[in-house]
Amino acid sequence: MTDDNKNKEEASYEIREYHTRSSGIFLKVKNFLHKSKSQYQEIEVIENEYFGKALLLDGLIQTTEKDEYFYHEMLAHPALITHPFPQNILVIGGGDGGLLKEVLPYSIKYACLVEIDREVIEVSQKYFPWLKPCLRDQRTELIFSDGREFIEKTTKKFDIVFIDSSDPVGPSANLHESDFYEKIKKCLSPGGIVVAQVGSPFYKAESIYEKNDFLMKLFKMVCFYVSPVPTYPGGYWCFVFLSDEIKPFDIKRNPPKELKYFNLHIHRAAFSLPNFLRDKLESQDLLD
Amino acid sequence: MTDDNKNKEEASYEIREYHTRSSGIFLKVKNFLHKSKSQYQEIEVIENEYFGKALLLDGLIQTTEKDEYFYHEMLAHPALITHPFPQNILVIGGGDGGLLKEVLPYSIKYACLVEIDREVIEVSQKYFPWLKPCLRDQRTELIFSDGREFIEKTTKKFDIVFIDSSDPVGPSANLHESDFYEKIKKCLSPGGIVVAQVGSPFYKAESIYEKNDFLMKLFKMVCFYVSPVPTYPGGYWCFVFLSDEIKPFDIKRNPPKELKYFNLHIHRAAFSLPNFLRDKLESQDLLD
Numbered sequence: 001m002t003d004d005n006k007n008k009e010e011a012s013y014e015i016r017e018y019h020t021r022s023s024g025i026f027l028k029v030k031n032f033l034h035k036s037k038s039q040y041q042e043i044e045v046i047e048n049e050y051f052g053k054a055l056l057l058d059g060l061i062q063t064t065e066k067d068e069y070f071y072h073e074m075l076a077h078p079a080l081i082t083h084p085f086p087q088n089i090l091v092i093g094g095g096d097g098g099l100l101k102e103v104l105p106y107s108i109k110y111a112c113l114v115e116i117d118r119e120v121i122e123v124s125q126k127y128f129p130w131l132k133p134c135l136r137d138q139r140t141e142l143i144f145s146d147g148r149e150f151i152e153k154t155t156k157k158f159d160i161v162f163i164d165s166s167d168p169v170g171p172s173a174n175l176h177e178s179d180f181y182e183k184i185k186k187c188l189s190p191g192g193i194v195v196a197q198v199g200s201p202f203y204k205a206e207s208i209y210e211k212n213d214f215l216m217k218l219f220k221m222v223c224f225y226v227s228p229v230p231t232y233p234g235g236y237w238c239f240v241f242l243s244d245e246i247k248p249f250d251i252k253r254n255p256p257k258e259l260k261y262f263n264l265h266i267h268r269a270a271f272s273l274p275n276f277l278r279d280k281l282e283s284q285d286l287l288d
Numbered sequence: 289m290t291d292d293n294k295n296k297e298e299a300s301y302e303i304r305e306y307h308t309r310s311s312g313i314f315l316k317v318k319n320f321l322h323k324s325k326s327q328y329q330e331i332e333v334i335e336n337e338y339f340g341k342a343l344l345l346d347g348l349i350q351t352t353e354k355d356e357y358f359y360h361e362m363l364a365h366p367a368l369i370t371h372p373f374p375q376n377i378l379v380i381g382g383g384d385g386g387l388l389k390e391v392l393p394y395s396i397k398y399a400c401l402v403e404i405d406r407e408v409i410e411v412s413q414k415y416f417p418w419l420k421p422c423l424r425d426q427r428t429e430l431i432f433s434d435g436r437e438f439i440e441k442t443t444k445k446f447d448i449v450f451i452d453s454s455d456p457v458g459p460s461a462n463l464h465e466s467d468f469y470e471k472i473k474k475c476l477s478p479g480g481i482v483v484a485q486v487g488s489p490f491y492k493a494e495s496i497y498e499k500n501d502f503l504m505k506l507f508k509m510v511c512f513y514v515s516p517v518p519t520y521p522g523g524y525w526c527f528v529f530l531s532d533e534i535k536p537f538d539i540k541r542n543p544p545k546e547l548k549y550f551n552l553h554i555h556r557a558a559f560s561l562p563n564f565l566r567d568k569l570e571s572q573d574l575l576d
Contacts, residue, residue, distance in 0.1 A: 020338035022316035026304070050308035067490070202355070202518050228516060228524035230490050235523015236516035261562040269557035274549040 015046055015054075017061055019203060019233035025061070027051060027231075033127060038119035040171040045127045051231065053127050055096050057120070058170050065128070067230045068098045071197075073262040074227040074270065075239060076102035077255045079160045079193040081267065082246050086159045088112075088189070092147035093172065094164030095120035097131030103162075104137055105256045112158075114143045114150045116171050148174050148183070157189040163196035168207070176207075178214040181242075185218060194219075194242040201226055201277055202234035209280045211240065220244045224281060225270040227261075238277075239270075303334055303342075305349055307491060307521035313349070315339060315519075321415060326407035328459040333415045339519065341415050343384050345408070346458050353416070355518045356386045359485075361550040362515040362558065363527060364390035365543045367448045367481040369555065370534050374447045376400075376477070380435035381460065382452030383408035385419030391450075392425055393544045400446075402431045402438045404459050436462050436471070445477040451484035456495070464495075466502040469530075473506060482507075482530040489514055489565055490522035497568045499528065508532045512569060513558040515549075526565075527558075 018024040027048040034045040044056040052065030063071070076099055080086055087109040091099055095115035103111055115121055121142065124131045134140055143150060147165070161184050168176040184194055198211055208224065215222045219242040229237045241248050248271060255262055273281065306312040315336040322333040332344040340353030351359070364387055368374055375397040379387055383403035391399055403409055409430065412419050422428055431438060435453070449472050453460040462468060472482055486496055496512065503510045507530040517525045529536050536559060543550055561569065 016314070022318070022337040023339065024314060026312060026314055028310035030310070049310040051311065202516070226516075228490070228514075228522070230522035230524060232523075234516070234518035235520075236518060260564050263560075263563050263566065265560035265566075266562055269560035272551075272553035272557035274554055275551050276548050278551065278553075 015044075015056065015059075017056075017059065017233075019200075024233075025231065027054065027061075034123055036119060036123070038117050040117045043117075043119055043123055045123060054231070055120075055124065055128070057166055060167065061231050062166065063096050063098050063128075064231050068096075069260045070227055070229045071232070071237065072098040072102050073259050074225075074229075074237075075099055075162060075164060075195060075197060077259070077262045078225065078239075078241055078248060078267055078270070079162070079195045080106050081251050081253050081255050081264075082248055083159055083193055084191065084246075084252050088156065088158045090114065090156075090158040090161045090187075092150070092161065092163050092165065092175065094162065096124040096128055097121075097134045098128070099162055099164045100134040100140065101130040104134060104139065108139060110141070111137075111139050112141045112143060112156070114145050114147050116144070116146050118144050146171075146174075148180055151180070151183045151187060154187055156187060157192075158187055159189050159192050161188065161192070161194045163194065165197065167199065176211070178218075181215060181218055191245040192243065193246050194240075196240050196242075198224070198238045198240050200233045200236065201238040201274075202236055205277060205280070208238055208277065212281050215240065215242060218242075221247060223248050223271055224273060224277065226273065226277075227266075227270055241271075303332075303344065303347075305344075305347065305521075307488075312521075313519065315342065315349075322411055324407060324411070326405050328405045331405075331407055331411050333411060342519070343408075343412065343416070345454055348455065349519050350454065351384050351386050351416075352519050356384075357548045358515055358517045359520070359525065360386040360390050361547055362513075362517075362525075363387055363450060363452060363483060363485060365547070365550045366513065366527075366529055366536060366555055366558070367450070367483045368394050369539050369541050369543050369552075370536055371447055371481055372479065372534075372540055376444065376446045378402065378444075378446040378449045378475070380438070380449065380451050380453065380463065382450065384412045384416055385409075385422045386416070387450055387452045388422040388428065389418040392422060392427065396427060398429070399425075399427050400429045400431060400444070402433050402435050404432070404434050406432050434459075434462075436468055439468070439471045439475060442475055444475060445480075446475055447477050447480050449476060449480070449482045451482065453485065455487065464499070466506075469503060469506055479533040480531065481534050482528075484528050484530075486512070486526045486528050488521045488524065489526040489562075490524055493565060493568070496526055496565065500569050503528065503530060506530075509535060511536050511559055512561060512565065514561065514565075515554075515558055529559075 031047040165172040456464040
């Protein structure tokens with residue numbers, strides 16, 4: 001084989017995700033495990049030598065076996081250790097089950113997973129070992145629905161709502177808008193908490209400032225927090241903790257012991273924001 | 289042009305850094321600005337649409353205009369705000385000048401930059417605008433020497449020593465060993481601080497545990513801390529703060545106001561480590 005052909009073949013066995021028009025991450029593909037186009041998006045599962053199995057939606061890395069814990073622990077535990085009595089939990093999106101596996105070790109009563117795309121669940125069940133036990137758990141209910149439609153129709157009240165959406169393009173676009181958060185607020189029980197992933201603080205700071213502006217009109221506590229996530233753009237991700245009553249530093253219980261990333265030190269540290277974010281988010285002064 | 293040729297041409301106009309054998313980062317190259325082989329290493333400067341100019345040594349990204357502040361602010365300021373009277377500063381490595389520009393705004397007396405590779409300074413002066421004013425500053429002395437040799441011979445005492453090395457391969461290899469830190473300790477003034485970059489906590493945790501083991505024998509305070517750095521492997525980096533007298537949370541002064549990343553909240557937060565590191569670093573309990 002000529003070097004040119006070898007390079008071409010090697011290049012074809014990798015996935016590339018652009019983080020800007022001119023940069024990004026590549027993962028060599030040991031095995032292509034799945035590729036399909038559902039009603040909503042393109043779904044792929046590949047296997048990489050280092051990261052293990054990785055789920056991609058519309059070409060964007062959602063989760064990998066090797067580093068999923070950064071994102072899922074940081075999305076789950078800040079609300080679960082601060083709510084005084086978390087019983088009814090709603091997860092919007094998160095069809096790979098990574099968040100649900102962090103939620104179920106707490107003594108909750110009911111976890112409702114609302115995923116728009118049945119195929120994401122089917123594919124994840126096949127490839128990500130943590131999902132099946134979560135779905136078999138008697139406290140779990142799985143609902144296939146658009147998150148916004150579910151929120152509009154449900155009469156249930158939830159203590160914590162997690163928005164584990166993909167980026168504001170494709171089927172998740174409407175989960176990033178002001179009126180969606182208004183509707184979520186209506187199905188929160190008193191003293192409830194909403195936590196959402198809000199994207200890359202490095203590449204998409206503007207969209208975080210915009211969210212801050214409309215969230216400040218809806219919730220008394222609007223507290224952004226950050227975490228490393230190695231396979232996400234810039235390796236650095238932002239979340240928001242929303243409540244009218246609960247302060248993120250008023251800790252009610254310890255997290256599970258066997259976590260790989262999260263602990264109470266990390267919890268407090270995560271709410272410390274860099275100047276480039278903090279200067280635009282006066283909401284953050286609440287925490288000083 | 290056929291699609292195949294187009295792909296080949298596009299691929300040739302990018303640099304790729306492998307973070308594992310099967311994954312890494314790519315930056316498209318808008319301009320190749322410099323490529324040479326010095327006595328010590330391959331030196332490249334490229335321009336990327338998003339990250340601006342980037343310096344690579346032996347193919348590894350050292351610094352980019354767009355995200356250099358994460359690394360340089362986090363290396364510089366923790367020691368500079370905690371030392372009671374920082375007057376004489378030593379920087380080993382750091383020929384791109386990014387660290388020096390963070391040091392000089394403090395009212396120090398003398399900053400000594402010891403860089404092994406004259407060509408790194410020459411190339412950086414041409415392409416990174418911050419370096420020339422740093423070198424023109426009357427408090428700066430520039431010495432071309434192997435860091436270890438300099439440390440062995442110097443009779444000066446320093447209040448803070450920064451080890452701004454590249455990775456433990458190539459010309460920096462001997463800056464990662466126990467006896468180098470022993471020698472550095474001998475040229476610290478009483479109550480001095482050493483700060484070093486110690487690599488990726490995600491990909492190279494083992495090398496951090498090893499450093500911890502020998503550093504615990506040399507210094508009373510061995511405090512690791514972490515920060516995002518978008519273009520470094522995993523977007524997540526680790527540093528160590530070493531001293532026999534100074535505690536990192538005993539803050540003596542504010543950092544400069546115009547920083548983009550670092551502030552006093554970030555300072556405290558950075559020393560909070562994830563479980564996967566903390567469980568192996570009993571040294572960190574000093575901070576509780």
